[in-house]
Amino acid sequence: MLTLRIRFPAGRYHATPLGYHVNEGLIEWPPSPWRLLRALLACGYCTLAWRQPPAVAVSLLRRLAAEPPEFLLPKGALGHSRHYMPTARFDKGVEARTLVFDSFVDVGEGALLIRWPFELPEDELHLLTQLCEHLGYLGRSESWVEAELLGKEHPLCHEDWRGESGHCAPSDPGDLPAEHEIVQLLAPMKPGDFDAWLEAARDHALAQLPLPEGKRPSAALLKKREKALADLPGSFELALQAETEQWRKAGWNRPPGSQQLRYSRPYGRLAISPIRRVRHEEVAPVEAVLLSLRTPNGRRGGLPGIARTLPQAELLHRAVIAQRARGQRVRCPELIGKGEDGQPLSGHRHLHVLPLDLDADGRLEHILLYAPMGFGPEAQDAIDALKRTWMKGGAGELSVARAGRGALADLRRLGPPWSEAIARLLGAVEGAHKWRSATPFVPPRYLKRSGRNTLERQVLAELESRGLPVAGIEVLPWDRVAQGWRHFVRRRGGRAAQPPMDCGFALELDFEEPISGPLCLGYGAHFGLGRFDSC
Template sequence: MAAHALLIEVRLLDGRYHGLGDWPPSPFRLFAALIAGAYGGRWVAEPRHDKDAAFRWLEGLRQPEIAAPRAVRSRATTIYVPNNDLDSVGGDPARIAEIRGSTKQFVPWLFEPDVPLVYAWRFEDGAGHADRIAALAERLCALGRGIDMAFARAAVVEAGVAEARLIDHGGPLFVPGGAGEGERLACPTRGSFLSLVERHAAERARFTTYREGRTTRTSFRKAPNARAVQVAYARPSTFLLFELRGTDGKFRPQPVERALALTLAVRDRLVERLSTALPEQAAHVLRYAKGDRDAPDADKALRLRVLALPSIGHAHAGLALRRLAVEIPSGCPLRVEDVTWGLSGLDLSEIDGDTGEILRDGPMLVPASDRRMLGRYATVSARRWRTVTPVALPVAARNGRRGAERLQAETLAAGRLADALRHAGRDARGTVLAVRREPFHAGGVPADRFAGDRFAAGRLAHAEIVFPQPVSGPLVLGDGRFLGLGLFAPVDEVPGILAFGLAGDAVPPALAPRLAAAARRAVMARVRDALDLRPDAGLPLFFSGHAADGAPARTGTHDHLFVAVEPGCAPRLLVIAPHRAARREATGNERNHLATLERAFCGFERLVAGRDGAFGLVPLVEPAPGDRLIGPSSAWISATAYRPTRHPKRGDDPAAFLAADIAAECAARGLPAPERIDIADLQAGPRGGLAASVRLTFAVAVAGPILLGRDAHQGGGLFLAE
């Protein structure tokens, strides 16, 4: 841990910042402004050695933490700038409109000018360099565009003093790091100082003149870009955690479907309590604790968020509500101490407003000493997330009962979920989205059970999101994100089945294997891209089904992917992991390969199958028990033709041979012996190969997926529960 910090405070004179593309002003922008002030004006002739060494030291430090004023974007202002060539119109100012040049649009950030920007660079060694930078900081005269006049003060302080200064600032705090989320700001890095020196020298020599015969010509050379690195800055929030306990001190768990009612009660009673105790801050309490649906985005970013936390992490937790968290965003005007006081000991019993009678005995909020449950939502990073409380979508979703109708409804709902991601400030690009009414977690509750006066059942849906890169929690989306709805939990398990809906017409059984073959080729091509391999490079056996020498794998253990297309009016492309087909846990190598496969499928939106056409792909949730692919069921029927693993001998009865082959396949795949095997549509190929439709009956219910036969990895022998 660094013991010292270089603390630089910058004040812009008129509370406006016109710099393009960043708020707060990036550390690299400040670095460049410090250099401009240190070497410009009357200090041009000053010895450079000590200054050069100090800035080279500064560029090597870890990126600074930043405290900024609360700012809002103003309206755009367009300025018309004439070209500086009046002589082209005979020097007549009245004709200046004829040489009007470019237009410039300004959208400045507005903030209180008395509130400074604070940058804190932490360091261990180099106190002399830090003192030198602190002295040079007083030469700063602008930050942003040339019209953004500013001045700075700097000091070298203990790390604890810098920490307190950042916290006491009161504005949003920006901390470098995280999982690639948040504001991306340019920061100095090794070589930044030299690149700025070279850029300045190149700017002075942009125009050169030369003779070409009797003509003097001017050439222009663009100056090289300065060297900087883009760093993600997060805005850390403060989380208060409370337990729901009764007067006897024991937990008073609440059903998960009461999440909305519980958070509404907490929010309204907190507002009442703080407004009574702090009447001079009543307006702020209403604005940032209760909020308004029409509030600007700047207000929403600072609003308190109440989260009812279902218990997860244990098989018997049951998703009951035992804890409640309140998120206080960085820069929120409400003090953490005041909010803590307002929530501590809050009684959530339902009371008749007229008589004062207790209608329903409720729990009490008690500050929690064990914060592990909060950590399962807030301090984790993951690519795959699933709801524990449903998302309130911006618009009610259409209901779809079955087949293509349900697929279309869930596709529209996934589009609205992408809108919810953007509204919450999350990047929806490259995500795989899936929406459904049923819960994902054991003990979960269907989405419509959370409905009430505030959100109709049609607007609520459970969701799964797979991001292209890990994102950090908490992940809370939708119109109910301030009231406990739309809370996601990370999923550590690897996917066993990746499913996509095929948009378009129904797929007949005869077409399904050809589409599966096209999909298999697409899968391998996308995996090669994900692994940055040449088009002709070999792939691991897990993806290709071939050994390192190119020969087909003959291990007999089916350790590579199954790719199939389920035919019908609502066809699905299914990519099934070998551990899922074998009903076992995934190995470490398989988990790594599946992570690669998920990355490869990001942006997989179209399947091109040659003469069979092209199909749009819609990401679907992983099939769960109750789905025809999974069962369980005692009767299974083939959706695509079954082909035996070997050819029959001359004189063998085809039906008997096929039944024996199916029984052997069931035994090899760990399935019980079928009580009955019914064969229909038996066909013999020109070379003696057999194919048939098959119905299997077991003595007990068997769970899928079931893929059997010679071409099971290429879409044949796919069985569905009857």
């Protein structure tokens, strides 16, 4: 018997039954015979360059429609994802989106078997083999498939499937096997039934518009008769090609030439999959996570400017904490900088949120989350769950995606146009002696002319608190680049501590020993201020 095996490389099958909206979450499983024949027909047009189906293709389709197939279903689990799809409508300059549920059957590595109770002539078998080799998807376009015809000698072509747990075949409600349920599948009429139905439908349509006896019919009447016949498919293969909009406009409630067949589907072949819990003990700590930012319309000009480094870092930090909190008290030292006793950690080893302009266009398109103490499983879960952040003005909402995570050294493998900026951020592999301000250094205490609160002593104290060697300090003049820093936001929002003095400095540090970055000092150092690049 003719047997077709279909595998799903992505492990998923996406298709919505006829008459249902995608957001109802229903799955057409198994694939309907109508969908399968339409897929083969479309494959001929797309891959074999048909202008119209050749005679052998018409013969093949009519033969496959003459007998409904039976199925052997792999074990599957229901699942869905949710997407906000663009609607091509704009509200206040932002494209509106609508929530769509994309339901699917997760079959893993299982294969779907379809069998017809006959054999094909050589020419039709050759054509069907070609179509199966070229079939790329079945259902929605993300339902990738690999289809193959099994040879006559294959045991699955001759075995009795009725004893198998995944057997699905046409059935009447009175003959429903135990542990089975009835599902409706759309199938083509048998060719003989289709021809009889088409002839009767034409006769009925023309009977409503009879020709006058003994005189010439008017042009308007002939046009109406022509329009009445236009709503009917001219042949079996044309019925398979009818578009949904076309037959709905003609007043049909399903494609002309189709019928609903009852199939018996075994219970347990379409189960609700359990939620897989993350096993935290298997997650290794990581030192850094690189995130990318994107505006809703993808325009890079809508990204926040570098002057908003501090507020963007605060907003993202707040969003990460919210993902971890979920209405509960946060106990994650690497994210909040406090130990179990509620006391601040020493050594600046907790989270640094560093907005970056890696492509040097004046816009922040990446954010580096860096913690020398490492991000544990709970912190990684919170960061992975983060999908969006915000900015004041501009694009408003920003999409967040993880670009990479691991050790800081892994960032060096990024290619152009980011590699040069990463090299300046981290310094040379063996370390760098000289470092120059990339964002303004804001003193953490009031500046005084002498004593421990001079600018130089405050910088040295910041270095000592981080375990870094002594450095020579030079205050740079306000050149054309540094002059733009006067627009930098230097004060944190909300109830956070404010800087004693709202001023920023451009510095150059010359270390006695080479060090590696990132290097951030002073007020707001954990949120992108006081960041230095190697030079």
